Amino acid sequence: MPELQRVLPKYLQIANYIRDQILRGDLPPGAEVPSERQIAVDWEVARPTAARALEALRNQGFVESRKGSGTFVRQQGQPNRLARERYSRAQETGFIYPPNERAEIIAAEIAPVPANVAAALGIAAGGEAARRQRIIYADDHPVEISTAWYPAAVGQLAPLLLERQRIRPGTLVYVEQSTGRQARYARDEMSARLATAEERTRLRLDEPAAVLVVHHLVYDADDRPLEFTEAVYPPGRWAFDATYPIA
Structure with missing residues (x-):
């Protein structure tokens, strides 16, 4: 029997959560994403974990950092909203679109x-x-x-x-x-x-x-x-x- 997969590392779970917000349209192109400090507070993780989450998003092409300003959602090709994104958005915000x-x-x-x-x-x-x-x-x-x-x-x-x-x-x-x-x-x-x-x-x-x-x-x-x-x-x-x- 195959082994069950281990849970993703904390930094990747954080990155995936922010990525999902981007895919759902909650964070549109140009929007500022939470800072390293804010992520550390909200998720109760160490600053290096928060920094690695933002780095993963940058490497995946979802965000870009601007010196002295913060980290922002990149202007990129627009995704289609699939049902799973709309379900999760409705559960978290009360709105489908x-x-x-x-x-x-x-x-x-x-x-x-x-x-x-x-x-x-x-x-x-x-x-x-x-x-x-x-x-x-x-x-x-x-x-x-x-x-x-x-x-x-x-x-x-x-x-x-x-x-x-x-x-x-x-x-x-x-x-x-x-x-x-x-x-x-x-x-x-x-x-x-x-x-x-x-x-x-x-x-x-x-x-x-x-x-x-x-x-x-x-x-x-x-x-x-x-x-x-x-x-x-x-x-x-x-x-x-x-x-x-x-x-």
């Missing part, structure tokens, strides 16, 4: 499900489900088309899914509250393909254009599928970042 992002709901209806959605949600072929589609904008530029599907029974218990308006404090939280089913884990699958004509129009892309596609499937405590989302992202934005130990 950072200040420069907004969502427009463009569809909320009961609709026939495609074959892959039916298989993911355990719906019979030719069945129907609640469908919500939104466009997410960053600095007023479209950066994601997200289409979420819910079993029809969920739509009946959570009627706001069928209304074209934002749901606060978030769609998944609302579904949990309405159905009594708690989301426990999720699986993401990533692939790439050419954009459809509709996607090119909504994301303002030239023809042809490749897009990143993420299938996000949420399960409840009984391992039953609760939500299936297909998110489509334009090219030129990176979407995955992970730091992990190598044995």
Whole structure:
């Protein structure tokens, strides 16, 4: 049997926490990150550990130090916000989107499900489900088309899914509250393909254009599928970042 991985060193855990704040948009380009002294106080670690955390972020290209001023988030290629970043941001701040992002709901209806959605949600072929589609904008530029599907029974218990308006404090939280089913884990699958004509129009892309596609499937405590989302992202934005130990 393989051995369990050791916990990451403290400095790397601190660096990863700040990196996640950057990826979520909590610390936008140009924002100042906590100083070495502040990190040492907040995390109750020695100054060398705090200094090494900032050094790791500099080496990874997330921040830059300015002599006499501090350490700041670098201007860099913008990441796509994946579900895991939005979940963690909502848990910590109460908000899904950072200040420069907004969502427009463009569809909320009961609709026939495609074959892959039916298989993911355990719906019979030719069945129907609640469908919500939104466009997410960053600095007023479209950066994601997200289409979420819910079993029809969920739509009946959570009627706001069928209304074209934002749901606060978030769609998944609302579904949990309405159905009594708690989301426990999720699986993401990533692939790439050419954009459809509709996607090119909504994301303002030239023809042809490749897009990143993420299938996000949420399960409840009984391992039953609760939500299936297909998110489509334009090219030129990176979407995955992970730091992990190598044995």
